[in-house]
Amino acid sequence: SQKIEQNSEALNIQEGKTAxxxxxxxxxxxxxxxxxxxDPGRGPVFLLLxxxxxxxxxxxxxxxxxxxxxxxxxxxxxxxQPADSATYLCALEADNNxxxxxxxxxxxxKP
Amino acid sequence: DxxxxxxxxxxxxxxxxxxxxxxxxxxxxxTMYWYKQDSKKxxxxxxxxxxxxxxxxxxxxxxxxxxSPDKAHLNLHINSLELGDxxxxxCASSHRGAGETQYFGPGTRLLVL
Numbered sequence: 001s002q003k004i005e006q007n008s009e010a011l012n013i014q015e016g017k018t019a020x021x022x023x024x025x026x027x028x029x030x031x032x033x034x035x036x037x038x039d040p041g042r043g044p045v046f047l048l049l050x051x052x053x054x055x056x057x058x059x060x061x062x063x064x065x066x067x068x069x070x071x072x073x074x075x076x077x078x079x080x081q082p083a084d085s086a087t088y089l090c091a092l093e094a095d096n097n098x099x100x101x102x103x104x105x106x107x108x109x110k111p
Numbered sequence: 112d113x114x115x116x117x118x119x120x121x122x123x124x125x126x127x128x129x130x131x132x133x134x135x136x137x138x139x140x141x142t143m144y145w146y147k148q149d150s151k152k153x154x155x156x157x158x159x160x161x162x163x164x165x166x167x168x169x170x171x172x173x174x175x176x177x178x179s180p181d182k183a184h185l186n187l188h189i190n191s192l193e194l195g196d197x198x199x200x201x202c203a204s205s206h207r208g209a210g211e212t213q214y215f216g217p218g219t220r221l222l223v224l
Contacts (some may be wrong), residue, residue, distance in 0.1 A: 099156070
């Protein structure tokens with residue numbers, strides 16, 4: 001069966017360090033992979049999208065990689081800040097508009 | 112301006128009742144979704160509508176019935192509520208097509224007692 005796994009339920013890091021979150025998938029061939037941020041009591045908010053033929057995408061302090069051989073995406077936040085504390089969800093899309101989410105990783109950045 | 116709005120924000124009800132959650136988007140999108148997020152925070156797709164037509168219908172009890180009166184609205188009606196229905200329900204919308212960003216509403220927190 002299809003599985004999307006985000007390696008850590010929770011990740012704690014010190015302010016200024018780089019946070020690295022992992023999204024692994026099995027029995028899936030996603031054409032697109034997206035990362036969303038979710039704050040407590042709110043809906044997910046889109047951050048970045050990467051296509052299957054792209055290796056890396058950047059946006060300000062965010063970087064996403066996509067390795068279709070390893071079936072893995074890495075999400076990096078450089079120079080992390082306490083305001084980056086949130087739950088980060090990866091989402092895979094194989095067919096049009098049919099997007100499936102991982103369970104999320106709760107990131108806490110300590111000052 | 113609110114992009115995707117849901118009402119009510121909180122819903123507390125007794126087992127066996129019937130309730131509805133409303134969703135509206137003003138983004139001009141033609142695809143709308145309902146997701147359920149359980150206590151473990153896992154976000155699971157329930158339904159997807161495109162131009163008022165059902166295109167995704169996951170294995171959801173038929174007590175759940177979505178209704179799309181027009182492209183900008185997708186309501187969720189739940190019959191005979193059960194304890195296990197307690198969760199946060201999110202509405203989302205996007206343009207049609209692969210690789211489109213989904214915009215989520217603020218969620219409706221449903222508690223069935």
